[in-house]
Amino acid sequence: MQNTKRRRFMIPLISLLTVAALLTGVALVGNSFRFDQRAVTIPGPEGDLAGVLTLPPEGAARGLVVMVHGDGPVEATQGGLYSPWFEGAADAGFATLSWSKPGVGGSEGDWLGQTMDDRAEEVSAAVDWAVAQDDVPTGTIVLWGASQAGWVIPKVARDREDIDGVVAVGTAINWLRQGRFNLLAELERDDATTQEQEAAIEESDRTRSLLERGASYEEYLSAAAGADTMTEARWGFVRRNFEADATADLVASASRPVPVLLMAGTKDRNVDVAETEETYRSIFGSTLTVTRVDGAHSLARPVMEDNDLAGLLTGTFWPRALFAPGVIDGYT
Incomplete structure (x- = not known):
């Protein structure tokens, strides 16, 4: 027995x-990808930045992609989720430089203390570092920027003569309009009642008024009615940046005929990609290429952002499948 x-x-x-x-x-x-990768340390305005340099596995790279993150405490590889982008660039013969935001993943500083100008200064410092390295291919330099980077990369392209191309992924034009668009899109997704919609809009308007008059965090807390209140550090970050608008910097960057690829998800609930496309077209004209995919804000398949379990499992076992069809191939 x-x-x-x-x-x-x-x-x-x-x-x-x-x-x-x-x-x-x-x-x-x-998670087996066609690239080689090594850790690098980049001197930044606030201290050293911990980064990675990704290279094609065979042959010399013919250029460099410099990645500019969106909002949040993003690590250099975004926990491995950037790997399909790294591979797409490597397949085209390009190296990729990416680093953890200040205060994240070994990088010094505090990203919540930054303005968009500070972020642009950081990107420019990383480009300067790359140009000074004998083993980093900088004959052609492309800026890749996602979401919040839409207020950063035009500043860099405006001020530098060595930027040869821009890839903009789900970028917005105006901070406040983007926030309102996102709020209304989320309310619609959640089938909010009229009363819930009115309460959410009233709360948003109240927060905007506080920002416009430079209210302290204590004032914000006493006026906040919602459950999702910001931390003091986040309030400071938003207060420094809520007036961001990319239009003037985009116009200034267009003085040089640098090709721009705008990649937009048709299911983006964070950014009004129709406004972004219209603005980019009016500024860049024939130097602009627009790629629309059936994807969410990150260009992931919509189910990946709507279902946390599906996104987690796919990101863990098969990151390439996160993205909507055609995203990485179009990028390459």
Whole structure:
């Protein structure tokens, strides 16, 4: 009887081990990418920045992509989620430089203390570092920027003569209009009642009024009615940046005929991509290429942003499948 019981116990254990081995194998295959990568340290305005330089696995790279993150505490590889972008650039013969934001992943400083001008200064310092390295290919330099980077990369392209191209992913034009668009889109998604919509808009208007008169964090807290109140550091960040508008910097950057690729998700609830496209077209004209995909704000398949479990599992086992069809191929 003891042997029988042991065998009965071992069968499910063996099954679990088999499943674990299969999942491990899938994860290894799904996270095997066509690039080589090494850690780098970049001197930034606030201290050293911990970064990664990604290179094609074979042959010399013919240019460099400099990645400019969106909002939030983003690490150099975004936890591995940038790997498809790294691979797409490597397939085109380009290296990619990316670094963790100040205060994140070993980088010194505090990203919440920055303005958009500070962020642009940081990007420019990273480009200067790359140009000074003998083993970093900077004959052609492309800025890749997502979301909030839409207020950063035009400043860099405006001020530098060595930027040869721009890839803008889900970028906005005006901070306040973007916030209102996002609020209304989320309310619509959640099937909010008229009363809920009115309350949310009233709260948003109240916060905007506080920002416009430079209210302290204590004033904000006493007036905040919603559950999702900002931290003091976040309030300071928003107060320094809420007036951001990319239009003037975009116009200034267009003085040089640098090709711009705008990549927009048709299911983007964060940014009014129609406004962005219209503005970019009016400024860049024939130097602009627009790629629209059936994706969300990050250009992921919409289900990946709407379903946390689906996004987590896909990001863990097969990151390439996160993105809407055509995203990485179009980028390459």
